[in-house]
Amino acid sequence: MTAKHTKNRAGRSWKRQIAVLALGAGIAVTPAHADNAVRPFDIPAGALATALNRLAESAGLQLVYDAAIAEGLRSRPLRGSYTPEAALQQLLRDSGLSYRIAENGNVVIEKQALNYRQDPAALPAVNVIGNKAYDPNNPFNPFYAVPDASTATKANVAIMDTPVSIQVVPRSVLNDQQAVRFEDAVINNVSGVQRSYGTADMYESFIIRGFNSTEQNYRNGFRRSMGKFDVSNMEQIEVLKGPAAVLYGRLQPGGMVNYVTKKPLATPYYALQQQFGSFSEFRTSVDATGPLDNAKTLLYRFNGAYDSGESFRDIVDHERIFIAPSLTWRPNDRFEANLDLEKRHDNYMDDYGVPVLDNRPVNGRRNLFTGDPAFRPRQDNTLVYADWSFKFNDDWAIKHKFQWDETDIVFGGPGPNGKLNADGHTLGRWVITGTSERRSYSTSLDLTGKFETYGLKHNVLVGGDWFFFNQDAPDNMFASSDWGDPINSTFDIDNPRYDTIDVAAVNAIRPNWFWREREDWYGVYFQDQITIWDKLHIMGGGRYDMAGYGGFGGTSWEATKTGFSMQHEDKFTPRVGVLYQPWEWLSVYGNYVESFGSNNGRNALTGGTFRPQSAEQYEIGFKTELFDKRLSSTVAYYHLKKTNMLTTDLSTPDPLDQVAIGEARSQGIEVDIKGQLTDNFNLVTTYAYTDGRVTKDNNGTEGKRLLNVPEHQASLWGTYQFTEHFKAGLGGVVVGKREGDTANTFQLPGYTRLDAMAAYVQPIGKTRLTAQVNVYNLLDKEYFTGSTSWIPTANVGAPISAMGSLKLEY
Template identity: 45%
Template sequence: MKKFTWKPHRSLLALTILSATGAVLAEPQIHHPSIAPQSISEALKALAAETHIQIFSDGDALKGKQTSGIQGDFTAKEALQKLLTGTGLTYTFTAEDAVAVKAAETGSNAASTLPAVTVLGQTIQDTTDPYNEDYRLTKVNTATKTNTPIMETPMSIKVVPRAVMDDQQIVLFDDAVIRNVSGVQRNFDFGDLYQGFIVRGFSLGANIYRDGLRQNTGYFEPAGMERVEVLKGAAAMLYGRTQPGGLVNYVTKKPLDKAHYSLQQQFGSYDLYRTTADATGPINDDKSLLYRLNIAYSSNNSFRDYNENERIYVAPSLTWRLSDQTEMTVQLEHQHDDYVMDFGIPAVGNRPAQVPKSFFVGDAAVNNSSMDSNQIATIISHRFNDHWKIEHKFNWHQWTHEFNSIFPAGNINADQQTINRALMTGPTDRESFATNLDISGEFKTFGAQHKLLIGADYFKLKTDTYDNHWTYGVIPALDIFNPNNHMLDANAVKAVPNDFWWQEKDQWYGVYAQDQITLWDKLHFLVEARYDILDYGTGCCSEPINIDDHEDNRLNPRFGIVYQPWKWLSLFGNYVESIGTNNGLTPTKTVNKPEIGTQYEVGFKTEFFDGRLSSNLAYYHLTKENMLTGVPGLPYRTSVGEARSQGIEFDLTGELTDYLSLLGTYAYTDAIFTKDNGFAPWGMASKQGNRLPNVPEHSGSLWLTFHPDDRFKIGAGMFAQGQRAGNDNNTYDLPGFVRVDAMVAYNWKIAGSKLITQFNVNNLLDKDYFRGSRVTDSSGALPGEPISFIGSLRLDY
């Protein structure tokens, strides 16, 4: 290797960041760096590790300089140029595999800084860039916690980036997932109380993750989300007690070191008004303190009678770069919702009743529930050197729900016209603490490359429902074909004595270790094990409450393999076990055993057109033991035995051309009850052989956008679901449907700012469909929205 030809001053630190052989700057080899905004010295170390080149630098010249980071597909030269943009630094080739970085000279002897290079392939923008319009991401953390390329990950994982949510004008978090990820449906729980999903046939319950930590029950505001990542199959190895179908994790917006401000006003059908604001940037000159503030306010009526909603959302955050190696982010979040619990339309015969979509089972006098959610989250990371890092996360979440609703007390009566109703009022408080500590590093042994992760986590959830009315027999029945929603007196309802109390606790301690082993750059192994100590219990229904407390310990393994014969093709397989969450009380008021999941999966992934278009095709076989179901007419659950889900899933994401973006999904899901314990004394029919509720055999989606220039964009798409069982007993079905959506947008550049106008139409063909149903009986299926419109004005500057 040649010596340096330039001579810096005597304080020069001639630091070799990484020495390697093989890859050279001059070769048009494509690398896939994912380097976050940070100090330029740390960024250059990361680039050297990724590209296997030697980078020498002047320590004083680098001091205090920051880079906005880089993510995408680049040659080493392109990546270096992008990292140094705006830093006042230049580079000089000293050998084929070595480069020197120094401060740019001034005057007549100044060197040419950052010369233009030819881009060989599709450049992918930084995922945190507010102007990022890419649909495809190459790396994610959710599957392994190690920012591994998706092509090297032996699991199926799908990412919904901010660009997709903006193009589709997502105002409900669940829409971002069910419209864009294969094999995922909406989980309609009691009164649509919280946002939840069904993945690979199995309900995730209230288990939503935020930046890798489990959340409490609730509705989540998409204005604060950077992207959503969905991991298919059991994920308990890294995340504790989760359902075996998969894991939905949303990544929050973090402070950026470049100032950016955005103000958006949306308006739409049924008096929808939604205002959002996003402001971020550095607080001081050296960019060691960064801030971000996200605000949202929305109000809307509904095509459903007596259904008005209002939300206030405020989420400030602060990042402190203590040094080039250490960073801490603190996030606060407050959300208040006034909304109406919606129990849908009851079934008559084998279909939801033929009543108007506006049908409401409640009463105008008892119709104003509310939710308050508060969170404090911290992320602290420290990089010891080029290869080893430690990270700690913490989240406190407090959620209060004030129930005030009338709900159906069972199925339609024998007259096939009236339905009995019950009263539900009073508070529920939930509080959770989640934290984890991860140490990760890279090293080589005997020619094998290792990515090692060692971690521990703790989660605790307390639920307290007190001074509630859960009262049957005092509310008049409703004629569903001639409903009278003004039968009650609010004062009379308040006079009903309190009659219901409920408490739950759920906590675990977990330790885990994971090793990702790479041989010959083509063969990737994943070996992982986790040990959990579980403590859980439930008690009800009158004071004083006695919690039935239980403890379980379990070791869960995960194994995976990826073979990459070529860069564009990965063949993968995995075997995973998992343990589920708190399982509630049986009718004898004892706690159910945890649900146990086992999964086998094989598939392949591809990247075409210089990596611009990626796909994932997988076959899986998943079983769930101690499968739970609700007991009709009672607030209890019991195990029905075992269920099995198997099928094929396909996801396609990226760009067909420079002007045409694509997102497509398809899922074939065969999900049935395979064993039945039988509980005739509680009025429960055998479920063996029944289909799992709300799970269509066939489902899919397609979304295309055409953007011939940087100002105009037009898009359209559809998502479809086949016929689904409406409940566990399969006594009625929800019909299949195809929904078509469309959008058009245009933006103007005004004095360095951008004004974006956009118009979306959802359910363009005005098709009737149902989002989901309550699975324990036939009391409610939630209709989907008819044709609706959303307009938007957004100013970015």
């Protein structure tokens, strides 16, 4: 590496001559960059000349320029994985400087032509040498490959260096698929993940590697309270496979879904999108970001969405209002602070899908709604998030985060008591009304550092966190005609009639179901990622939890508050992983992880709380990066066991008594491939074989398959950029047969669904207009997306439908 420039203004003329002579001399034997592959960079903000020197050293570039043109200029931090030319472009952005490649291969940096203003829409593309490259946070980035992720390690580490399976769904995939629902973005693009249904469609939850995540989703590494999520301010979605309790505390062992929000940008960007589709779907979203001051130390971003529409399901409709402003303050190259606010209002209809007859959901009734329009639930959510970080130097940093999340829910609507009656067409229904208040507070403090000892490179994390969650349901009411309540709740699927439930009789029934729940835990954790010979990566760590939890429902709200108590337990959980990279394109890895699981509730027999669930996982696999690191893949085999599950206590005569001795096992193979075969061809393909079964139980379910878990599932999605303006895509999802309940008394048939898209981009001055249409379920197949976990119903997939979009960006 050689970076040639002058040191001061004196003698500028002759030094320019030296630079010019150098271009024609023997320096040409060193090319501009012998290797144009994507590689990690970590260059702090500071003097532009210093940043250019660091870039030249790490990328092997020959830079030739007059130091006077860089004097007084500063660069932004450059962190992440880029090709060398993309990294250079990021450092020079908004500097008034440009670069070109001389005939001898050197990179010449010079002032831009006067009155030249680079179009932000053109910033991402680099056609100088090699392949195009984009800033991962650039809104115009069309590529699917994401080399780095933070969820697995709480640090921005290359996925190829991380000895766990972590899959990333970038914003470009969401845009191409027009995934306006969070669940679609996840289950269509990540192996081994299915949707889980609890109380109708009230919460978005997933089944990962066979185990239900129980409404535990994460935002920027912090757990959300139960609810729905809007994709308008999501930059990417990261799915960590296997137990993640070491860094995130108590959660289910299959894995975690963490979405990373959009950040304010120093380069102005504005977008307005109008989407419209089948079943009166109407969605308007806006995205605006840029600096608030000339020095670009204070940045803002605003995301908002209004979404309303009906459904292929009778009576069902929805309305959402969502806003998400955020601020970033960077007074210098060492300190950064962020503040986010989210407000969401959802007004919708509870929908439990179609009922079950014998061992199958009823066919030919995908528009059948078994609820009642007299009851309409709603949710109101407020979230405040803040963080600050300080870099002591290039190697050591500290970061503090805080999140406050609250959701107020108004319940309302009928649900089926069970399968269809013996006559094959009538159904008993219960009705629920009431409210629930959910609050959570989260905070964490992390110290990260890099150092070397005896040739070993360490990347350490030491931290602690606190999480508090409370839920109060003080006035819920259940009623049903089957239980003798005079509310007329019976339903006939052959003659569906609505507004038949006696609402006055429902309201006359006093509340009869109450619930209070608390979680309060502290955790301290450590992690060290050791690199030996630049090929062997060893990750070790552990977490010590001090957890309190409890849940109780009494005969009245006063009795519930009086009878509520907390159980406390401490536990240490380890994690060990090893990754070996014999070649730059291949990593072979394995890990062993333990997990501190969810609360099992209260033991009615003893008055105490059951032991929490726990889990352990063994995993081996390999990762590849091919085609100049544009196409990545992960292949993993895992064996995961979950223990302390509740089952019937056979030592007592009461069949309702339980004991925490149950076990379940999931094992399988997962394949995820994502990226670019060429600059024009993007691809996502997944496959999962999942063998999930109950292995120990007193309820007669030993050997039964786990609920809603197909043995085989796969997906394929690809887009091709035919011209500069036109792109088209095609894909499909294949899901095998699934068990509809834990006793395996009914099944959901397997299905195949095909989707397609086409988009045309038309530049209009310095803006661009994108017209796009997506068609879903091209073959109009009838299929079921999943069954409700505690009642025999099946949620129905949409028939053939379309989504159109007009998006204006600047």
